Amino acid sequence: MKHTLIRTALVALMVPVALSIACSAVAQTKFEPNKLKGPKQGPMNQVFVLGTPHLSEFSKDFSASHLRLVVEKMEAWKPEIIAIEKISGVQCDHMKRYQFRYADTVKSYCPDTSDAQRATGLDVPAATAEIEKQLPNLSKEASAAQRRHLAALFLAAGEGPSALVQWLKLAESERRVGDGIDDALMQRLEKMKTSMNENIQIAVPLAVRLGLERIYSVDDHTADSGPSSAEDEKGANEAISKAWNNTVGAKRRIVQDKLEKLTHSPEEVLQMYRGYNSTSLYPLIFGSDFGAAMNEGSSKHYGRQYLGYWETRNLRMVSNIRDVMGMAPGKRTLAIVGVSHKPYYEAYLDMMHDVKVHVGDTLLK
Numbered sequence: 001m002k003h004t005l006i007r008t009a010l011v012a013l014m015v016p017v018a019l020s021i022a023c024s025a026v027a028q029t030k031f032e033p034n035k036l037k038g039p040k041q042g043p044m045n046q047v048f049v050l051g052t053p054h055l056s057e058f059s060k061d062f063s064a065s066h067l068r069l070v071v072e073k074m075e076a077w078k079p080e081i082i083a084i085e086k087i088s089g090v091q092c093d094h095m096k097r098y099q100f101r102y103a104d105t106v107k108s109y110c111p112d113t114s115d116a117q118r119a120t121g122l123d124v125p126a127a128t129a130e131i132e133k134q135l136p137n138l139s140k141e142a143s144a145a146q147r148r149h150l151a152a153l154f155l156a157a158g159e160g161p162s163a164l165v166q167w168l169k170l171a172e173s174e175r176r177v178g179d180g181i182d183d184a185l186m187q188r189l190e191k192m193k194t195s196m197n198e199n200i201q202i203a204v205p206l207a208v209r210l211g212l213e214r215i216y217s218v219d220d221h222t223a224d225s226g227p228s229s230a231e232d233e234k235g236a237n238e239a240i241s242k243a244w245n246n247t248v249g250a251k252r253r254i255v256q257d258k259l260e261k262l263t264h265s266p267e268e269v270l271q272m273y274r275g276y277n278s279t280s281l282y283p284l285i286f287g288s289d290f291g292a293a294m295n296e297g298s299s300k301h302y303g304r305q306y307l308g309y310w311e312t313r314n315l316r317m318v319s320n321i322r323d324v325m326g327m328a329p330g331k332r333t334l335a336i337v338g339v340s341h342k343p344y345y346e347a348y349l350d351m352m353h354d355v356k357v358h359v360g361d362t363l364l365k
Contacts, residue, residue, distance in 0.1 A: 043330040051342035079334035088217040089158020093124040116156035127156035144174040152180025220316035236302040243296035248287030277361035
């Protein structure tokens with residue numbers, strides 16, 4: 001009895017010590033998802049992030065034909081998924097229900113789908129559900145009527161680029177009214193073809209060439225805040241502008257000024273895209289913008305509020321891409337996004353266990 005009590009007491013004393021040692025070992029172990037890569041069977045998801053300047057800001061004499069070599073480089077890689085910096089129709093529908101916070105965002109980024117709703121009889125959720133029902137059963141030899149109807153559905157769902165993919169797959173003689181497309185929607189699609197926007201001039205023709213049926217909208221603005229006081233708005237603008245006025249920003253402007261002059265031929269534009277996608281630009285992006293904002297010294301930490309918004313937005317954008325990849329593992333994904341997002345996209349995507357990121361300008365060489 002005496003020895004049993006002694007053993008029990010010793011075990012009781014040893015358990016906390018063992019737990020302390022175990023917890024100490026765990027505390028010293030750093031969990032690094034990007035080093036736990038797989039899978040053991042089957043191909044990894046592959047991603048290339050094409051950082052792009054926003055083509056809408058280019059001069060009016062810029063020709064979409066000068067994007068030819070960039071599109072060809074991407075086509076040669078044969079992506080099976082294309083993701084773009086556009087808010088999805090579903091997210092716009094959500095934000096329209098919260099006007100007190102997102103009124104400005106909706107006005108800036110969300111298309112009016114009322115004409116497509118009238119033509120199809122479907123609102124955004126219903127049109128989205130119908131698309132999800134039809135696409136899995138769509139054959140490569142889909143009829144013109146099916147493609148016109150899908151174009152109408154995508155417009156009703158707030159997915160203009162995907163609607164244009166279906167429209168451009170039609171023979172010109174079949175790009176007409178019918179199957180949900182009325183005069184207003186036909187005119188909208190024809191006008192959309194000429195929009196100087198990377199989603200329209202790079203993603204859409206690439207999807208058509210590759211035989212893809214849709215493009216995925218992965219932008220996210222749910223971190224946008226509602227109206228602030230005039231005092232805070234002024235204070236934030238002044239604090240962040242002051243932070244951005246630094247030596248790294250000056251270096252970045254010199255680099256960008258040189259790149260933005262490369263617009264006069266397909267060869268120059270390819271060179272420009274190589275420059276924008278070079279890893280040498282990453283420190284300049286951080287130091288001129290987000291790093292500078294993080295370290296500005298305003299009493300209300302305006303820079304850190306901006307940084308929090310930026311990181312949240314990137315995380316949610318990447319989670320949208322991850323969601324798409326998770327539905328069909330092992331495919332190649334091309335993510336087309338504004339240049340400043342590129343290093344964050346690559347860093348966050350590389351944390352995913354079964355994702356291989358092609359870093360920098362590797363696919364543009």
